[in-house]
Amino acid sequence: MAATVVTKPAAPSRIFYGWWMVLVCCIAMAAGPILITGTFGIFVKPLAETFGWSRSAISFGFSLVALMVSLYAPLVGIFVDRFGPRKVIVCGAVVFGGGFCSFWFLSASLWQFYGSYLLTAFGGACLTSIPFATAISRWFTRQRGLALGIMGTGVFLGGMYAPPLVTYVITHADWRWAYVTLGLIVWGVAIPAVGLFLTESPQQIGLHPDGKTDAELSQSTVTSHHGTSSRDYTLAEARRTVPFWCMAASFALLSATLHGCITHLAPLLTDTGLSHQQAATALMLLSALGVLGRVIAGYLVDRFPAHLVAAGLFMTVAVGLLAGLNAGDQSMALIFAAMIGLGFGAETDLMPYLIGQHFGLGSFGKIFGWLYGAFAFGAILGPLLMGRVFDTTGSYQLALMILIPATAVGAALMLPLGGRGWGLGVRGWGLETR
Numbered sequence: 001m002a003a004t005v006v007t008k009p010a011a012p013s014r015i016f017y018g019w020w021m022v023l024v025c026c027i028a029m030a031a032g033p034i035l036i037t038g039t040f041g042i043f044v045k046p047l048a049e050t051f052g053w054s055r056s057a058i059s060f061g062f063s064l065v066a067l068m069v070s071l072y073a074p075l076v077g078i079f080v081d082r083f084g085p086r087k088v089i090v091c092g093a094v095v096f097g098g099g100f101c102s103f104w105f106l107s108a109s110l111w112q113f114y115g116s117y118l119l120t121a122f123g124g125a126c127l128t129s130i131p132f133a134t135a136i137s138r139w140f141t142r143q144r145g146l147a148l149g150i151m152g153t154g155v156f157l158g159g160m161y162a163p164p165l166v167t168y169v170i171t172h173a174d175w176r177w178a179y180v181t182l183g184l185i186v187w188g189v190a191i192p193a194v195g196l197f198l199t200e201s202p203q204q205i206g207l208h209p210d211g212k213t214d215a216e217l218s219q220s221t222v223t224s225h226h227g228t229s230s231r232d233y234t235l236a237e238a239r240r241t242v243p244f245w246c247m248a249a250s251f252a253l254l255s256a257t258l259h260g261c262i263t264h265l266a267p268l269l270t271d272t273g274l275s276h277q278q279a280a281t282a283l284m285l286l287s288a289l290g291v292l293g294r295v296i297a298g299y300l301v302d303r304f305p306a307h308l309v310a311a312g313l314f315m316t317v318a319v320g321l322l323a324g325l326n327a328g329d330q331s332m333a334l335i336f337a338a339m340i341g342l343g344f345g346a347e348t349d350l351m352p353y354l355i356g357q358h359f360g361l362g363s364f365g366k367i368f369g370w371l372y373g374a375f376a377f378g379a380i381l382g383p384l385l386m387g388r389v390f391d392t393t394g395s396y397q398l399a400l401m402i403l404i405p406a407t408a409v410g411a412a413l414m415l416p417l418g419g420r421g422w423g424l425g426v427r428g429w430g431l432e433t434r
Helices: 017-029 040-051 055-083 085-105 110-127 129-139 144-172 175-197 214-219 242-271 276-301 306-324 330-359 364-393 397-412
Strands: none
Touching (some): 017 144, 017 175, 040 144, 040 175, 040 242, 055 129, 055 242, 055 364, 085 175, 129 330, 129 364, 242 397
16 A cells, blocks of 8 residues: 555645546546547558558457556556555556557557557556546545546546547548657646646545545444445455456456447448448547446446446447447447447446445455456457457458347346345355454
């Protein structure tokens, strides 16, 4: 755990200081890994036309990114608990921006293409929600869901401006300038926002979570389904519980669906006859609904059982996939993009909330790192499936038909999280040592 520096309490304010930290994280996340996820599909055709690469070969670059993030995530969680979110984010942003700029020198070698994305992934793993959610979870208990949801809107704000910006730069310059533009955005936004303004916990400036006074803090207890676990689990203890593995499997399945669709959304829509501008509009709608999904999920989990909220929102993704089967109709294409965005926003917001709810904050970074690794592993499979099916059949229809039941299973795996006594100390499920 990073060292805590206690200073003179901050002056009283009508706005709790934690909300300013939410704003800082929101801004920084708009220049995070969403710049890969939200724009990768736009680069597919230009790269294929320039170098003659197949779509599955190009998609493998995204899968490599997801693989490295899945491997880096547990390490990032350890670093966050040890050195604090701020240092991890700033160092990662330096490498992340440099990775984008390295595409300026890309040649016809696929290995160089993969190497540039591996470098980008190395830095981007440090700008995932792991360090940001760790900081915000320290600032909030009662309104943690809403705070995490608003924080996460930064991801989709990035998804709203990045696709049209990249499309514009590719159209008026070329794809190399588009990559460099993304790198400059990372350096110009994430580094100063976090380096200058992020405070990692309320204790660092003499405050308490939710802005509580000392008297209120001494009387507070966990009395409902939301908030933080009454005890802190270690990573080893968490891995012996049913909720941990239900989360891991659900996040992996949903991630495969969502990343596969997002990565191939632009070529999928243009292949059906829609224009490049219409595809870019769909990507913007996806990001806009992602913002809405985050806020809705955050609002709901502060009031209702989080596992039921998760299952319901994840099922909206299945509805979107059904619409995607008829994406040649522009209205169906927009429904497809909207439902994918809504589910993606909800999933990445609910992950840290459920971790805090079931396992506490003592080893939050480590546990989140492992579960984010499962989420990233799913992101490897989805784009590969979509690319392979297209190269084999010339269509994405079969891939969508495979992802529909996978999405339903992922939603169903949220339901067992409402069970009681599925953790440590229960015979047949976990350790019997309490």
